[in-house]
Amino acid sequence: MSILETEVRTRRDEAEKRPEVVNDFSIVAATPNGSGSQTANLVLIRAIFKMGIPVNGKNLFPSNIQGLPTWYTIRVSKDGYIARRDTTEVLVAFNENTAVADLAALPTGGVCIYPEEWTFERARDDVIYYAVPVKDLLKQAGTDPKMKDKFANMVYVGALAELLGIDLGEIRGALSHHFGGREKLVEPNFRVITLAAEWVRENLPKQDPYRLEPMNATEGLVLIDGNTAGALGAIFGGVSVVSWYPITPSTSLVDALRKYLPKLRTDGDGRATYSVIQAEDELAAIGIVLGAGWAGARAMTSTSGPGISLMTEFSGMGFFAEIPGVIWDIQRMGPSTGLPTRVSQGDVLKVYFLGHGDTRHVCLLPGSVAECFEFGYTAFDLAERLQTPVFVLSDLDLGMNLWMTKPFDYPDRPMDRGKVLSAEDVARLGGFKRFEDVDGDGIGYRTLPGTDHPLAAYFTRGTGHNEEAVYSEDPHDWEQNMKRLQRKHETARKLVPKPVVDRRDGARFGIISYGSADPAVQEARDRLRARGIESDYLRVRALPLEGTTREFVGEHERVYVVELNQDGQMRELIQLHVPEHAARLVSVNHCDGLPLTAKFLTDSILREEQS
């Protein structure tokens, strides 16, 4: 089955009358996983981006190393929309196993590019076919036969360049960028691309309306994935201890840490001012993080659903023993092993309450790669200020796909290392009580192990304790401690990033969303506006929820809560937060493993509005 959705077909004669479609369509490359098509796709997207055309790439890949189908979609949008689209007009059918279904998914007038040597039935007469002699072109290019699968992908790069009008100079530049300037790798790939482009120019007259034209809409922007952005944010937030266990789709975040930490955090003697430990499992990964956080280092881990489940016990301990640490959850589709390579926002409810007993965590919800960077360092400030684990809930779409963004802003404030007493402080105060609420914000003062004063030490435990951190089963001690933790959560409410609100005159209803749902919401609001329906929009950026969300719900008779999970988890949290308006909150949830589209959202909201 193809992953591309079909659209109601119009008659062929209508298709042929269509005018040119410039910089507003999608391309999909269907290839077998592990065939090296990622290079081809990244080169394409970068070349288009460098032509100044707004672009977004999404890799819909299988949980497999080699062989299963993968689809890479590139959306070009002169208007700057970057959400996934339901329809993809240009198909590169390079996977024989899915070609029939991929062809069936094309809209009328769509384009199908496929290898000429296939015995491929042109089952539809309302699409335009381009058959490219992949084998012959590779032979002509003199490529290593052992590498034929990899170079075959360059044939479709060349074909698309010629058919759509992608600048070959930009393609060469993108190849050079991809291979880090290594000419030895750039040259053979580019040779195949140019041969394919020439062959198409001479043999295949252009029949389709899709075309790319240079624009000036990406100047000054960069193209980066959320996991790299998050890793850079952590590095500029002073991360010193990283411990992790490999899991899709979080692995590339740690890959980026391992790439940039040696460059950015090696001291004058060539020694590391950081440590990255691949743990034996996620239990150990978070244990290492909490041990390091307790001892005073900024420590983090990165994981996904199953890893989060394994981190549950330690998360509860971190909350209760009040230890800073940062945990990235690059959400993928659950329950259980679920769909490891597909996106979801299904961990929101679980992570907020992660742990047994009355546990609540601070969660940050980045909605863009820029916020992945910003929250990368903000998370450490919050964790140390609040002395608690802070979770950053990103997802596979945001984390692993390429997004256009302005270059990230350097942190605009010094690090907040929180309430830490030195030996001198302890001497001056004549001692301290670890969990005494001196300032009324629920946050006690801590000392770091190694603080050299007879009264500096305290005992950290997950068991019941009094203000002095001494074991206690006294009901009063327990109650007071939990009440203080509640006060601390109220303090967190004030410190976490506030929601972003966009109001429009004459708004009929409100929309709330978060994370990677944002681009589709923005596009859907414009589509609704085109139909004369205005909406207000609030994007949640953190848990606990605070007054802005409460007010926003209070202002609207209907609020659509848009998210990528089945249960409407954020809606449930908002209902708990604003129980008096619980019935106003309508869940618009999308949960099939694919990123949200504006079409789905617009249709869903229109349906609700008309009912």
Added chain:
Amino acid sequence: MATVVTKGRAPAPKTNLIGLEKADYRGRPSTLCAGCGHDSISSQIMAVAFELSLRPSRIIKMSGIGCSSKSPAYFLSRAHGFNALHGRMPSVTTGASLANRGLLPIGVSGDGDTGSIGLGQFKHMLRRNVPMVYIIENNGVYGLTKGQFSATADVGQKLKYAGLNELPPIDLCLEALVGGCGFIARSFAGDAKQVRELLKAAINYRGTAVLDIISPCVTFNNAEDSTKSYPYGKEHEEQIQEISFVQKREEIRVDYEPGTVKEVELHDGSVIVLHKLDKDYDPTDQMAAFRLLREAEEKQEFITGLIYIDESRGTIHDVEHLTDTPLAHLDEATLRPPREALDKVMAEFA
């Protein structure tokens, strides 16, 4: 008010090289059962820390969950402590040690904590050679949950509530040996002198030092047929309530010469055989250590002493090429790369 009568003059309190008294190494009062071997080990830790003039603030006391893991509260109150999760002390200690390489972690675990739920973390910590003293207070039984077998219990052993143990024990010294640990010792809680000497050596070892100390449980490791077990003839329900009554017992103490064998009768009337290593035993031969442990297991003896030592391996600090300054002490200028560095990275993505 009663008058305290002393014979002669009270001696001035003795101080060690850094001017601290023994009292400066004390902990809170123990809540373990009277006569528990674990308290004896705590006493030796305090004595050794005093003797070696260790600065308490340099030490971190680490533990998991269980009777043994409670004990760090009962020594060295002037050192930070971390009573972690069941079986997870190794990972927390690894993190703390990476964050501050100047700290001296002394970890206390039990046979359940290390041999069952924490076996994976134990072995991976050894693999990383995290510098720490790792003490296992080994009694072959789960005390806090009222007497289940642990993975180090002898095959064929009977317990009042758990019945007959039909599975072979895991020998944690053998596990350490196979895991590449460079300091492996075994002792008996009642052998104060040997425990002290091994502790001193372990503290001075650079890497993970494993000290498996047989520490009999005075309450729950009492054989069903033992004459010293809780009285028979009561209904099962009553017996469960009876658990809250813990007989006061004397701690078992032993003192024996190297190269000799000593039979020790435990609280439940059972006997264990301790075999103190000869003075001419060569603890640097890994294969010999392996043979020694396997043969002792077959003879149902416990070999005591320093079983294996290898000082050649680097620690995790070496492997990670860590800078000398503890990571936790780095200033913001070191932690946060400059603005130009961000600009340069951003240019890569343009």
